[in-house]
Amino acid sequence: MxxxxxxxxxxxxxxxxxxxxxxxxxxxxxxxxxxxxxxDPPAFGCGRARMRTETPVVMKSPPSNQLPGQTWVLPAEPEFPTLFNNNLVRKAKTLGLAPDIGLDGIVWVGPKRSFAVKGGAKPGATVDVALSGDPQVLQALWSWGLGQANAAGFGWIGAAQ
Known part of the structure; x- marks a missing residue:
């Protein structure tokens, strides 16, 4: 474990x-x-990383006038990169680190999977992403996980380079 x-x-x-x-x-x-x-997390000394998750990454879009409730956004959807990048920056700021982090690209997306957790089902998909930024932020993300609901086991990183 x-x-x-x-x-x-x-x-x-x-x-x-x-x-x-x-x-x-x-x-x-x-x-x-x-x-x-x-x-210990990888060093990520060059400021670049590829991270592949073992568990699905989940992201929610904020409520809007068009969509009053939050909706789940999957990695293949057009809104995902912006929401995902905002999540990376928020995590860096939460840890008191410089928000020098960015999504360079989504390399691979696994099949959609939904899991029943407290509060209902959460849909997501495993991903392989290319990131760049401060090595300390990349190390923190490797230890924290990608996306939202990491405490419930989502976005757990299985491989990084």
Whole structure:
């Protein structure tokens, strides 16, 4: 099992807590802890990255006069790149990092998948994206995930280069 956070203090707290336990009750499933290790993000020293998600990326469009409620936007839809890029910038700012980050392109889009989570079904698709920006922001995104609803398991990055 992998857990991720762009905040080192959160990761350190998880490690400390998990190292003191033999078993973790994860939603009624007993997981035996046999080892805990920290995986450092790639360096991204050149300021460029390709990231492919293992779980779907979900994005919502904000309400508008034409669409009063929020709607789900999939990676192949025209609004997705702008919403996705805005999400990248917001994450950088949230962490107090310079918002030097941008989507260079969507390289690949997987099939649409929907998952039932608290609050209803969320549709999305796995993606492979090319990003450029500050290496520290790229590292934080690698640890956080792409898109929205990362705490629910969406946008988990499985491969990066």
């Amino acid at each position: 992998e857990l991720g956070s762009p905040l080192p203090s959160v990761v350190e707290a998880w490690v400390a807590a998990l190292q003191r336990r033999d078993v973790l009750d994860w939603g009624g499933i007993a997981l035996r802890i046999t080892g805990v290790s920290i995986v």
